[in-house]
Amino acid sequence: MNPFNNPQIFSADLNSVSDLEFEPLENSYRSVLYIGNTIFFAITGTVALSIYFSVKDELPYFIQVAAAVLFFTLLIFSFLSIHFGFKNKAFAVRQQDIFFQTGWLWKSKTVIPFKRIQHSEVSQGPIDRMFNLGKLRVFTAGGSGSDLTIPGLSFIKANQLKDFIISEITTGKVSYEEE
Amino acid sequence: MKKNDLDFSIPKRQSQAAIYLIIYNRFRNVISRFWPFLLIALFTGDLSFKNPDGFTMFIFGLTLLTGVFGIIAYFRYYFWIEGNQLMIKKGVLNHALTQIPFDRIQTIDFEQNLIHQFFNVVGLKIETAGSTQSEIKMQALQKEEAEALRDFILSQKVTAAPTEEEAIELKNQDTQLIYKIDFPILLKIGLTENHIRSGFVILFAIFWFVDNIQEAGYDFSEVGDEYYNRILGSIFLIGGLTILFILISMMISVGRIFLRYFDLRLLRSYNGFKVINGLFNRKEVAALDTKIQILSWKQNMIQRWLGFHDLQLKQASSAQLSTKKSIVVPGVNTTDIEKVKELLFPERDEDSVEYYGVSSHFLWRPILIMSIIIIPLIVFMIIQQAYPTLAFLVIFYIGFIIQRKKKFKKTYFGLNDQGLFVRGGVFGHSRWMTMHYKIQSTEIKQTPFQYRKDLADFIVHTASGSRGIPYIKLSEAEYLQDYLTYKIEISQKEWM
Known part of the structure; x- marks a missing residue:
């Protein structure tokens, strides 16, 4: 790969966060x-x-x-x-990153590129288990402030997401140029 | 040892010695939390097993419960290797499955206390570059098993992170001197430590003192000259003490600075920095370029007059690095900073950086909130005729407004296609910069007020701390998030 390959990008071409279609959590x-x-x-x-x-x-x-x-x-x-x-809690997964937004009065929206994920975890509390739900956590090197927790996913989906992320971070050092 | 024991592809539990360790740890935990009560109970003879009181029962119940939980936790804890990952399944009420790619594992440490030694087992600590919260601990593994696990993981790692050995190697490399502290600078640093704060605290104490004298019946308008003089005298006394105190605190800090920073040198090797300092206790901190995430420097008002800065090179702060921390270089001037910048981030291209200010709500919102709190207080003090407190409140209020105004005027963020630059400061200056590829994740935050006004705080997380940009337009924050995420994803450089 050419390290000096650095094509100009126009801001209009960036995929915008505001256009992203967020997926809600399980009801x-x-x-x-x-x-x-x-x-x-x-x-x-x-x-x-x-x-x-x-x-x-x-x-x-x-x-x-x-x-x-x-x-x-x-x-x-x-x-x-x-x-x-509840309706503000939503997530979105793109090819190279994962978003989570939350908050009713105090809102926040975090994005973590897969590249920066250190490891991940799916957990299930006793009440989650009654509804067959799971919680996905991804850890970065940025300290607890930058870790992401997506609760309220169906247990299967949480595991699928985790597998997807892990496969991306272990095999994929994909860059835009290669697509 | 059976061969089967070293096959990590099937889920297995830790060594059974872990049970004893769990019980021991839980017991020690409870004792260390409640030992004062236990001691009292023991001495007063309350601790009777025939007639236990509520509290004793509570403690014993708690110990028993946590012990039982710990044992169940042991039986529910499995680990195995799947492909290139370490898998851990655990949890009593809260089940969790953790997956750690080998590539992301930084260190695997063994620990062995007396109990470990007795059972010939070791505790295992597996660290990724994440926070301490995300590190993996295993209570007890057979020593052979632990070594096999470590060797296997380390042999399977594709990319090796910079290791301790490299950092040590750094220490022996040829180095070039970048900056050396001299005597006048040392003196200046000592004298310009923050004494204003202590002065302010003492000022408040004086106002409080005068106020209390008034309450006690000494009204300045009614007492005779003699009393008046006496009180005035005591005010002068306190004033004198204040000055004395500040002088002493200055002398102490000059001494401390001398001990700490004597003969400080910042050295450059081909892939890292190193700082050596100290009079009796020579301290040496080394940092590889790849581990440095943030470059920042600042100066307070007096340092600005004297023309020097405090420079900081912040390293990734995984638990393994916490003891070494960042490189701090006091007393540098702009030329020194330029030199360091050029060596660390040669690609930064600062001329192309465009700076943007923050919303004026960043100025007015805190002032409004402070006014809502302080104006009723001021009115109350006027009614109560507590003039010294009143004077203090007014000075504080005006000071607050000036501080916010200065801060607002100095808060800027800048961006180009290489890095993110943040400027701040109140009476002095502070500068912060990182390159895009060093960023871990980004966050947009909105308070209800910011939501109404289409504003947001933007937060950048790196492996050596986070930095917020307050009160920018939501569209700007979203653009920053898009752009930085994109830059991280296309970058070929590793953050560490």
């Missing part, structure tokens, strides 16, 4: 999130209540109210963000 993942969130708040709620009953005589009234308001605000906000944020 059942919404249920996973709801169930997970319910369990989380059930546990924290129980702990909070048991603490509350043991110290309520010593707490001023407004702190009790504030704590309750805080708890329910967090609870409502977390459910809302699952509800409205």
Whole structure:
């Protein structure tokens, strides 16, 4: 390969992220999130209540109210963000890279070229297992901030994606010129 | 040892000694977390096995539970080799299948503590270039097995990453001196360490002190001259102490800088840099060009007046490198920086870089948020007639606005077909640059406000840290993401 091969590229020719058609996560993942969130708040709620009953005589009234308001605000906000944020969770795979976008109010969109992936992993939590879902993680050398986690894929698809990525990074040192 | 034991193509578990190690580790974990309570319980005699209280039961329950989990985890942990990859399957509740291509494995380390030695096993640590979170640990493998696994993986690796040996080799190569620190610069560095912050803290303490005196009944308008003088005296005393403190802190930093940077030399070999420094304790850090991901330099206000910078060559920070860290060269001038730039990134072509500013919302949004917090406070202080605190708040508020304004004016990002360049700074300057092929991944982030205004933060992740470009147009961020991703994908150069 000629290392000095460096043809000019016009910006209009670049495949644009904004034109990318993102694929949604499995619908059942919404249920996973709801169930997970319910369990989380059930546990924290129980702990909070048991603490509350043991110290309520010593707490001023407004702190009790504030704590309750805080708890329910967090609870409502977390459910809302699952509800409205779900449709923003989506991924896209191109020939040479993988995208994931997420977030309801605070949004983010990350892209990792296959070339930069160090290794990858498919994992499945207990609730995922009930719905036959999996979670794909890819690791880069850029530290945890640049790692990508795509949850809510069907378990089969997660594994297919992982196999595809791994085959790309081990065999393919494909460049645009070769296509 | 049976031949079968060394066949890695079938999934297998770790050595059974791992169970003892797991139990030992879990037990040690619980103890190290709760030992103060245990100690108290032991001394007060609360720790009774016949009549356990809730807490003791809790700890024992926890130990038991984590121990059981650990043992189940052992039985669910399998590893094998498939093609050119190491596969690991694990998890009790959370199942995971990890795949690591041999090419991406950087190091395989063995560890052997007393328990390992007793069972003649070793712990295995497999590192990729990723974060510590992504490294693979195995509790215990038969020593022969571990060695066979390591040898097999290393023999199958197609591309070899720069190894420790190469870095050592670097140390013995012919080198050329690029920069040598001299005495006046050392002195300047020591004197220009950040003393302003400590001064500011003390200033706040004075305001707070005066305020509290007032609360305690010393109202400056009502007390007699004698008291007034006494308080004024104490203010002068504090002022004097402040100056004294700053002087002492300056002297200490001058001494520290002398010890640390004495006779600092930046040396160049044909494929790397090396810095040697220190008075009693000579320290040497070497970095191959391929491992250096980022070049950055900065100067604060005083350094700007005196005309020198702090230069940093940031290395890929995999766990294996964390002890060696980056090369830091203080006291360099622009000519030195140009020299380093030319050696490290000769392709950078800075003349063709176009710089772009960030949105004015980067200036106004934080000011607005700060105003919402601080203006009610100021009003409250006026009502309370707490003038010293008021003065402090006003100074702080004005300072904040000036700082944001300076920062906004100095924040720029630049791009050409080779690299990404970021400028920043408040009262001084900071510069940051990397080449496209060194970038790992990119990210666009939007707060709700930025979403409404079609703005975004753009974040670049490299193997030695991330850098954000705040408040640029969404279209610019998307263009950057497209372009940089494309540049990474077509580049023939390896990032390391």
